[in-house]
Amino acid sequence: MTAGVQALAERVRSRTVRVSDSIRATLDTITRHDKGLNAVTRVLSTRALQSAAAQDAFLEAGGTPGPLAGVPFGVKDLFDLEGITTTAGSAALANTPPATQDALAITRLIRAGAIPVATLNMDEFAYGFVTENAHYGRTANPHDTARLAGGSSGGSAASVAAGLLPFSLGSDTNGSIRVPASLCGVWGLRPTYGRLPLDGVYPFAASLDTIGPFARSAADLHLVFAALATDTPQTAPPTESHTGTLRVARLGGWFAKNLDPDLEQGITRLMEHCGTRQVINLPEVERARAAAFLITAAEGGNLHLPRLRNNAQAYDPATRDRLLAGALLPAGPVIQAHRFRSWFREAIHGIFRDYDILIAPATPGPAPLHANPILTLDGRPVPARANLGLFTQPISLAGVPVLSAPLPCQSRHTNTPTPDMPLGIQLIAAPGQEERLLSLGIKLEKAGLLGRPAAQWP
Amino acid sequence: MSVSDPFPPHEAVQALARQAGLELTAENTPGIIENMRILQHYSDLINTFPLSDHCPPAFGYQP
Incomplete structure (x- = not known):
């Protein structure tokens, strides 16, 4: 398994390992262990090894290593990488010319020392919660390959959960970071809308689109977010800010129904640790979800209308029909x-104005089975594909930052049918409060209330 | 389009599609209609919420 972000960067900084050796080992891990997972769509071996050699030469000449020195990462297949066609998970873009430069987010990570090594699977055009792609196959959940990885950034979550990569980038319009993070048991951040640059990122629904990182620990996620959030090259890792006394509440009503009992217990434990019993209800949650759904359908449909007029058959039928309905x-x-x-x-x-942090579930329970993708909501079976964003989509509408965090393994009772499967929560803050969220995440991870180890993969 | 079944039937969907410059195949149409029914449900939810005349659309959205 590839080590975490902090550990890898520290090995490079202390000259314990050469970047070229570290990158070669990661490429080898990806090549050997993606089989059966299908998280990776392309391995960028040539580019990665060239970047590693250049970084080794820079360090040997006395250069100062960046906070992500020599750390490999993968990107959802909708980020531009110079010289490669950005597919956005679709065959419809296969004849698009290669990107002429990297996406700005990737440039920022490279400036911090990180090295892109792979592109990662996704639902076609990011329109889905399952990462079952008609063109590039299904990404499996590394905790149980019979179960969904979640989506649309399923390759980004699964590759980190399986230990193929220390971190990855994904995008989140209605939950596409938070849903797969929850189902695969990793940390994911949907930043405030507009906080991170979308230059060189293939759009889905522009007024809701965000990008963000996945990692296996809150501290790693913090490191990566700090590099993503600034154009100024950093020379040192960010310091953890103090959370002080936070006013915490959990969301009730819509967000308290249909929960797996272990998820309910995990949230209760968090509330006890935070010393609060406050429950508040967001108003009009069902309409918030409806509004996000309509805006997404209309903006996505409009974006694809010219290509749907001429080449509708190049789309995955499920995506095509949703986009066509949105276009109309x-x-x-x-x-x-x-x-x-x-x-x-x-x-x-x-x-x-009254609370700093809101706690909510990320998904109703563990990953549904691929062969029977059903959730039970209000006592009725409903399709998981359409409903995995139940708790994420309403929050997207507000554009506020959300940290998706895994509950610890011990949250699960051994008598449940899925005792080892991950469960995830959302920590929600006011616009611009990513640092507060990440610092709280680190604190709760240290206290054993959040976080879980990587999947036993392969 | 009737009040009891507010959703456009097959011909109306075809007409809407032609207006948008789309030619739908017989194979596509049922899937589109199914998705349009879902969107109709969400439209009904949104349209029945009272908003002040002074509540602007969130174009150029700032969280």
């Missing part, structure tokens, strides 16, 4: 959804 939506409900969004924004800002 009348303007009325879409404008109404945007107006509702303004209203919802004010409502959530009002809540953050």
Whole structure:
């Protein structure tokens, strides 16, 4: 298994390992262990080894290593990488010219010393929660390959959970970082809308799109986010900020129904640790989800309309039909959804005047089976594909930052049918409060309330 | 389009598609109609929420 971000960077900084050797070992790990997982769509061996050799030469000449020195990472297949066609998980873009430069987020990570080594599987055009791709196959959950990895950034989550990579990048429009992070048992961050640059990232629904990292620990996620969030090259790792006394509440109502009992217990333990019993209800959650759904359908449909007119058959049928339906939506409900969004924004800002952190589940329970992708909501079986974003999609509408965190393994009772499967929660903060979220995550991880080890893979 | 079944039938979907410059195949249409029904449900939810005339759309959204 590849070591974590901090450990790898420290080995390079202390000259314990040469970057070329570390990258070669990672490439070897990916090549040998992606079989059966299908998280990786391309291995960037030539580019990665050239970058590693250049970094070794830089360090041997006395250069100062960056905070992510020599750390390999993978990117969801919708980030531009110079010289490669960005597929966004679709055959419809196969004839698009190769990107002329890296996405800005990748450039920032490279400036910090990190090295891209792979592109990662996703739902076609990021429109899904399962990472079952008609063109590039299904990404399995490394904790149980019969189960869904979640999506749309399923390759990004599964590769980190399986220990193929120390960190990865994904995108989150309606939950595409938080859902797979939850199902695969890793940390993921959906930053404030607009906080991280989308230059060179293939869009889905522009007014909801965000990008963010996955990692196996909160501290690693913090390191990566610090590099992503600045254009200024850093020479030292970020320091952990103090969380002070935080006003914490859990979300009730919509977010307290249909929960796996172990998830409920894990949230209760967190609340006890934070010394609070406060439960608050977000208003109009079902409508918030509806608004996010409509905006996504309309913006996604509009984006793809020209290509759907000429080449609809190049799309995965499930994606195509959703996009076509979105393209035919009348303007009325879409404008109404945007107006509702303004209203919802004010409502959530009002809540953050009284609270610093809101706790909610990320998914209702563990990963559903691939062969029977069903969730039980209000006593009725419903398709997982359409409902895994139940708890993430309403929060997307507000654009606030959300840390997706795994509950520890001991949260699960051994008498459940899935005792080892991950469960995830969302920690939600006011706009711009990523540092506060990450610092709290680190604190709760140290206290044993959050975090879990990598999957036993292969 | 009737009140009891507000969703456009097959011909209406074809007409909407032509308006958008799309030619739908018989194979595509049922899947699109299914997705349009879902969107109709969400549209109904949104459209029945009262908003002030002074509540603007969130274009150029700032969290």
